[in-house]
Amino acid sequence: MKKWYQLDVERVEQQLHVTTSKGLSSKQVEQRRKQYGDNTLEAEKNTSKWLIFLKQFQDFMVIVLLAATLIAGMLGEYIDAIAIMIIVLVNGFIGYFQEQKAEKSLEKLKELSAPMANVLRDQKWGKISSREVVVGDIVKLNSGDRIPADVRIVKANNLETEESALTGESLPVMKHATAISRNDLDAQDQVNMGFMGTLVTRGSGVGIVVGTGMNTVMGQIASLMANTKKVPTPLERKLAELGKILIVVALFLTVLVVALGVLQGHPVYNMFLAGVSLAVAAIPEGLPAIVTVALSLGVQRMIRKKAIVRKLSAVETLGCASVICSDKTGTMTENQMTVKEVYVNDQNLHVTGDGYNISGDYLLNGKVVDRENSNLEKMLLYGMLCNNASLQVKKGKYYVDGDPTDGALVIAARKIGLTPMSSEDYKIIKEIPFDSDRKRMSVVVEDQNHKRFLITKGAPDVLLPRCTYLFDNEQRRVLKPKDQEKIEGAIDEMAEKALRTIAISMRPLSNEESLDMAFLEKNLTFIGLYGMIDPPRKEVKSAIEECRQAGIKTVMITGDHVKTARAIATNLNLLPDNGLVLEGYQLNQMSVEELEDIIEDVYVFARVTPEHKLKIVKAFQERGHIVAMTGDGVNDAPAIKASDIGISMGISGTDVTKEASSLVLMDDNFATIKAAIKEGRNIYENIRKFIRYLLASNVGEILVMLFAMLLAMPLPLVPVQILWVNLVTDGLPAMALGLDKPEDDVMKKGPRNPKEGIFARGLGWKIISRGFLIGIVTLIAFMLAYQNNPDNLIYGQTMAFTTLVMAQLIHVFDCRSENSVFDRNPFENMYLVLAVLSSVLLLLVVIYWAPLQPVFHTTALGLRDWMLILGLSSLPTVLFGFTKK
DSSP states (O other), X not given: OOOGGGSOHHHHHHHHTOOTTTOBOXXXXXXXXXXXXXXXXXXXXXXXXXXXXXXXXXXXXXXXXXXXXXXXXXXXXXXXXXHHHHHHHHHHHHHHHHHHHHHHHHHHHHHHTSOEEEEEETTEEEEEEGGGOOTTOEEEEXXXXXXXXXXXXXXXXXXXXEOHHHHSOOSOXXXXXXXXXOSSOOGGXXXXXXXXXXXXXXXXXXXXXXXXXXXXXXXXXXXXXTOOOOOOOHHHHHHHHHHHHHHHHHHHHHHHHHHHHHHTTOOHHHHHHHHHHHHHHHSOTTHHHHHHHHHHHHHHHHHHTTEEESSTHHHHHHTTOOEEEEESTTTTBOSOOEEEEEEETTEEEEEOOOTTOOOOOEEETTEEOOTTSTTHHHHHHHHHHSOOOEEEEETTEEEEESOHHHHHHHHHHHTTTOOGGGGTTOEEEEEEOOOTTTOEEEEEEEOTTOOEEEEEEEOHHHHGGGEEEEEETTEEEEOOHHHHHHHHHHHHHHHHTTOEEEEEEEEEEOTTSOOOHHXXXXXXXXXXXXXXXXXXXXXXXXXXXXXXXXXXXXXXEOSSOHHHHHHHHHHTTOSOTTOEEEEHHHHHTOOHHHHHHHGGGEEEEESOOHHHHHHHHHHHHHTTOOEEEEXXXXXXXXXHHHSSEEEEETTTOOHHHHHHOSEEETTOOHHHHHHHHHHHHHHHHHHHHHHHHHHHHHHHXXXXXXXXXXXXXXXXXXXXXXXXXXXXXXXXXXXXXXXXOOOTTTTSSOOOOTTOOTTTTTHHHHHHHHHHHHHHHHHHHHHHHHHHOTTOHHHHHHHHHHHHHHHHXXXXXXXXXXXXXXXXXXXXXXXXXXXXXXXHHHHHHHHHOGGGHHHHTOOOOOHHHHHHHHHHHHHHHHHHHTSOO
């Protein structure tokens, strides 16, 4: 049987029961999905749920505690042993569910950021997740795409792919659509095939899917691309280091408490259990899980705000961003290009109608111009032919399928009455696709009389030097210097109105003439200019201002004419009076060091190529900035990768750029970058809040036991009470703190220094001071109760236990603000209010429900006891709450 590369296109279509003009039907897609399954490679098996559950008990201190509990059972302390076992199990379940939740969030994230494929189904092109691609699908391939499956190329326009993921060879491979007769070719020699996981680096093409999932070349060599290990974020690494320090502290305290207790005559077993319980209390076991959950929940919130975080470390880095280098088109603007002026026959015509509305007129001095106007119809027809966009109708409204600039030209042609039928008499023989280096696109067209001609459109500064002639009222004549001056004047005039200009030209060809790209685009005939505008997004101006208040500089990067760029930047209040605008040619003449000297004053980069972006990133980084860089094309990937926060476009971005980035904007909107930075800052602050809460609580627990030992007093807390406090009082409110909304001034502070430690900005002092006071008030409650009733130790321990719990539950509201506890409305975070109420309710059950009293060594308390408890437990928060911290 012949291989796919040996069959011509018609045979491939016959074997797969599909045509390249219609694609598969919905019924065929469903049948093939059942037959072949999802288009995914088999990833390594997930860790079993049992192993994840057992992992919750592998902590050294928990193992020691379980051993101590076993000893307690053997010594006949069954109630204590069972109670401690239940608490440890509940803690394990909570950790397990937190880990599962975080894992599911990350899996959902992988699905959202999976590569997309442009497929033809039911005669309509549409984008789907690459995992949904089936055998027989017709796939469109463009520069920057990752090929979703193994495909037989059926059309190729200068199509090149980079197959290093497959062959190790990094040089691009030129592709064609002709069948190859040779047998037993290796993958790298099958130049009419595209392979799953490889990248389109240049040109465009169409292919038929012939293999999916494990039936691809990539699947056969078992290259498990999806198998990536989770890399801990810098914050998680810092917390792991903190955990090691706390283990050493906990072990020291265990030895100290046991030694002091034994010296004071307490039973060795009791002291050992108390020491281990205290050590367990000193280590916030839930901290890593809570951090992961807080990060993943934050990531989910970002998704709702149209930002997909591909790397968790970006969440932390977002809070440090000091410069945003943003593309103009589509990010700061609507990406709904509209032609507003046309320069043809040495005349400026005004075009009415906005957006994707096909109704409008061409006006000269306020009078409507008809389609017979010399050269106008020709210019608009050529703009429609040298084009890859099409107009689609959805719910009675037109939208552009393809590049917005191409779409604007199609709509401009429709306004004068040209339709897709107008181009049916013309056949495209060859296409030279647009790319950011060439800044132009060309097509070779053959009309119904078999006459050939070339149409080229692109940036005026690129096209004009290639023009030798121009059309002037139907006549083709030599382009003179004064003509060039007029054209350049028209370009400047349009640019000052913030219009982007596209030039269009043509060249007659003989049928024998070579179609080699190197010989085609010369001696062109200039036809005219399109002046189009992409209106700024309404929300961008306020987003730029909010970033300015947050100490973040916004820089606009565009390939547009310098005057267009300046006009839009001024309109958005982005360019201050003394702000500089740099052009690409100036960047070419500068080294990174020279750019570094002036870059603080530059706010706009115009006529910029993707290569310039890398230089801009490096110059800002050398000045100590944390740079967020946006991009959408293949050539943007190096700059995005080099930046601290690479941001790619979810709509217009290529798969290559998305994979290089750490953040994907689902709506390509600058305001979403601002929202992501705000959310990133908030997530980091929330993590600091629950670190502050957990560690202050743990310091309080340690000190109350240590002070009691030093004062030769009985133990204020028994092990089961300490574990209860750790589980119930610490766990639920700490989780709820991770869901806190941003403080009002979160975007009015400067960016965080990336070298800043966890305990910076006075956090260490807050933890120790609040922890010290929580320990003191708990000890006072115990001493007052025990001295008044020395025969009833359980009463004193209940008072200490209840005071400790209440002090921590009141303190949690203090943790919500960097300043005063009274700065924030406690009911803003209803999750926290509910968590605190749940903890209080469970505390009341432990104190007043008779069956649990012997388990937790508690007794019922009276009203006077509660008044004392509430007075004491409020002190740590009240003492610091009235003052700015």
